[in-house]
Amino acid sequence: MAQFNLYQEEFHPSPVMHIWLEFKRSHFALIGSAILLLFCAIAILAPLLAPYDPNVQNTNTILLPPAWEGNGSISHIFGTDALGRDVFSRTLYGCRVTFGSSIFLVLIAATIGVALGTFAGINKGIKSSILNHLLDSLMAVPTLLIAIIIVAILGTGLWNSMWAIILALIPQFVHQTRTFVREEMKKDYILLDKLDGAGSTRIFWSSILPSMFELLVVQSTLALSVAIIDISALGFLNLGAQSPVVELGASLSQSLEVAYSAPWLVALPGFCIFLMVLSINIVGEGLRNALRNRLIH
């Protein structure tokens, strides 16, 4: 006998759920996000996880190799550096500073960039045109050069290098936001809003921003990987974080003097930066694919 189903029971996942369903199909993306979560945990919990104070110098144990090497000691898992500081604790604190400050500066850059980009996208005419084109061309100025100028004006230090990178990241967000807002403003649902009498502010907050959110997340992951590399490059050139602050790039450059006798001191911070950026890139790639596939289905 034929069966019939009166109530159509279909599964209607929300847009965010759609992204997650697509995202978790890729194992690499899942592994990447696990590593990223690990770094988030380190950034928050570093003081609890670190066995030693990262700046305490112990002259009895200088240049102790990591625990997996023959003459290493289990009390210092990653060994000690030229001043007898515990490398494991320094790496944890370094991840905290590098990763944490990068997230912070990407958030600031995204906020400013979205504000400027929306302004340029919603408005038409000479003001927004000048803003557009000038920002586009100033985007071509190399990041490190902007950073060097800022550091020359304000002096070295973590905060100053952060301002420099914020300044260098803003144009990307402006560019993306402006393009997106321009495209959206042509669509019918915005026209509907306008016919209902909504002003620019309301159109932005209740119509454009929700649909822009995904784009922003993807753009932020891109910016985050750039930010981490830049902030550690500045640290490496001794223009970023200064001595009591433990930063991965800075501690890498400090250990260059003993690189030949203690290669792990160069290898470990570099590998941490690499892993951080790699996991962010994999997650970003996964998110982008998920978004694209969601739009296709």
Next chain:
Amino acid sequence: MLNLLLRYINLMVLTIAILVIISFSLAYMFPGDTLTNISGIVPQSNEQRVALEAVFKLDRSIFVQFWYYLENLISGDWGVSSSSQVSLLEEISIAFPATIELITYALLVSIFVGIPLGFIGGIWHHKPFDFGVVTFSVVSYSFPVFWLALIFITIFCLQLGYLPLSGRVNFLYDIPHSSGFILWDIMRADIPDKKDAFLDALRHLILPTASIALVTTAIFIRFTRRSIMDEMNKGYIEAAKSRGFTTKQIFFKHGLRNSLLPILPLMAMQISTLFTNAMVVETIFSWPGIGNWIIQAIYQRDYPAIRIGMLVVSVFVVTLTITIEFISRAIDPARDKFQRGAV
């Protein structure tokens, strides 16, 4: 077309004007004496200070000062470096070609490696080879360039001893400076052991070029792969397929050209990445380029050098970027300008 050209020239002039204004105002914003920042000379006595202020028009209004600054910039009188007291124009004309040379080779390597790999990956996408290409691209994009350079040094210079550690050419060879591009200079130079010198210069080039090129190659692979995948999914390719053309014919007749067009402006945007990476790599390999020069200038608080170095590099990059954008706009006018640079 003329309209477009005028618009781009206008944009270029406006941007360069802003860069010049920024570089002028830097003399006031940098810490220390404005007179030293703008002239590079530390006045020894009060009389000398008054005299110098009169020369640089610092006793006049700011507009007169700016006009004088502009005149000097155009006439090539860029002042002297406050640490070495050598003319900045002279120092830059030695350092800048070295960087251009390095960046050009790195760009060529990434174009000749990245674009074919991206094409192969894009055509055979979701196959094992494509998987390898994508993995390579993601991994090499994640390398911090300074760490990569250090790894190269550790492996190839310290462990294996194959390649030299720093500099452009061995000091044994005395290459006269003419154009500043080392390979060209060696070919032009009148020295007995020309071939050895050339090989030596090449060996010096390998590691810095490879360190800079890796990241850019990764970016190019990604752009090309995306672009070819988008292009090969379009309707006209399907139509050509249904008419019985082979994939090879379609790819070389339509796909290749149409998918190369949108990636040209994206490549222009990579020039700034190249410069950033070159600055770091030059410092590590003691390459006598402009990046190394600017970073040394900031270590020595040589503000006139930073000011002029920033101006030269940014004007160069901006000019190049705008020119490439204009070219890509001119050869591909059908594309909406907001779709540009959005692969």
